[in-house]
Amino acid sequence: MIIVVKNNPDKKQMDNLVKWIKGLGLDIHMSKGDNTTVMGLIGDTSVVDEDLIRSLDIVESVKRIQEPFKNANRKFHPDDTVVNVGGHLFGGGHFQLIAGPCSVESEDQIVTVAKAVKAAGATVLRGGAYKPRTSPYAFQGLREEGLKLLSLAKRETGMPVCTEIVDVRTLPLFEDVDLIQVGARNMQNFELLKELGRTDKPILLKRGMAATIEEWLMSAEYIMSEGNANVILCERGIRTFEPYTRNTLDLSAIPVLRDLTHLPILVDPSHASGKAKLVLPLSLAAVGAGADGLEIEVHNDPVHALSDGAQSLRPEQFADLVQRTDVLLTVCGKERDK
Numbered sequence: 001m002i003i004v005v006k007n008n009p010d011k012k013q014m015d016n017l018v019k020w021i022k023g024l025g026l027d028i029h030m031s032k033g034d035n036t037t038v039m040g041l042i043g044d045t046s047v048v049d050e051d052l053i054r055s056l057d058i059v060e061s062v063k064r065i066q067e068p069f070k071n072a073n074r075k076f077h078p079d080d081t082v083v084n085v086g087g088h089l090f091g092g093g094h095f096q097l098i099a100g101p102c103s104v105e106s107e108d109q110i111v112t113v114a115k116a117v118k119a120a121g122a123t124v125l126r127g128g129a130y131k132p133r134t135s136p137y138a139f140q141g142l143r144e145e146g147l148k149l150l151s152l153a154k155r156e157t158g159m160p161v162c163t164e165i166v167d168v169r170t171l172p173l174f175e176d177v178d179l180i181q182v183g184a185r186n187m188q189n190f191e192l193l194k195e196l197g198r199t200d201k202p203i204l205l206k207r208g209m210a211a212t213i214e215e216w217l218m219s220a221e222y223i224m225s226e227g228n229a230n231v232i233l234c235e236r237g238i239r240t241f242e243p244y245t246r247n248t249l250d251l252s253a254i255p256v257l258r259d260l261t262h263l264p265i266l267v268d269p270s271h272a273s274g275k276a277k278l279v280l281p282l283s284l285a286a287v288g289a290g291a292d293g294l295e296i297e298v299h300n301d302p303v304h305a306l307s308d309g310a311q312s313l314r315p316e317q318f319a320d321l322v323q324r325t326d327v328l329l330t331v332c333g334k335e336r337d338k
């Protein structure tokens with residue numbers, strides 16, 4: 001971090017600043033010019049409150065040279081992280097498909113969809129038990145019963161399961177869940193992130209709908225700094241001025257993240273678009289941009305789905321998507337894990 005000090009700074013304030021920075025365990029490289037003094041901070045600057053320094057009377061400007069995330073940073077961990085979800089590997093060149101309904105609705109529904117997506121090539125079953133809905137009057141999920149039905153579908157198909165946690169108090173109920181999803185709305189629920197960081201469960205961390213890439217990586221940092229390195233990122237679209245799609249899929253996040261972090265990167269084209277007919281083209285685009293996998297909503301009867309029917313694929317549409325993404329994966333020199 002570089003601090004540019006204003007002309008002729010008050011000596012006492014300057015001494016206080018130096019003392020404060022040294023008190024944080026950092027060294028300072030001072031270069032005094034005719035008009036300005038530049039301070040180069042040496043050491044772990046992740047503890048420094050950049051905005052606070054900027055607000056000081058004697059400070060002209062502050063520039064961060066090093067990213068504020070350490071555990072998620074590729075600079076300190078050049079090799080891709082590979083996360084094992086019930087025997088299926090995410091990251092490190094592997095390509096995985098997570099598929100299933102938005103919500104678990106009944107035994108028949110979840111088992112039917114699980115069998116269909118497995119036959120088509122998905123390796124992990126998704127299904128929401130606790131649903132974070134915009135309206136309190138909308139279907140809130142089968143909750144504990146939904147988790148039980150997911151376990152049942154797991155036993156029937158042998159597929160590991162992925163489901164969203166919305167409340168830290170329910171964590172003990174997630175014992176049989178293989179991949180715990182943190183949804184867009186909870187990306188900055190820091191107490192939840194810290195608690196998940198104290199487990200060794202793989203975590204699927206979706207991007208908040210108004211989160212910058214750095215904020216998203218700082219949320220990953222919350223989980224990782226508590227000791228859990230099993231984090232998978234999932235781009236699911238961000239809120240923009242465009243109302244035609246539910247969100248705007250930020251495809252550039254994939255290559256940007258590839259440089260910044262070693263964590264696996266998935267894309268969810270279902271929530272990104274809100275429209276079933278856009279799921280295939282966005283999936284192909286995500287594969288082309290280098291995603292490590294996709295999370296896709298599939299329902300056996302989308303018209304009567306209790307949530308997100310408009311963006312859900314029918315099983316046969318999903319099977320077709322898998323075949324088309326396979327072709328593109330081959331062109332990209334990759335192969336879907338089976």
Ligand code: PEP
Binds near residue numbers: 271
């Ligand atoms: C979901 O996956 O069902 C979901 C609610 O996603 P998001 O948090 O990305 O909106």
Ligand code: MN
Binds near residue numbers: 102103271297307308
């Ligand atoms: Mn959904």
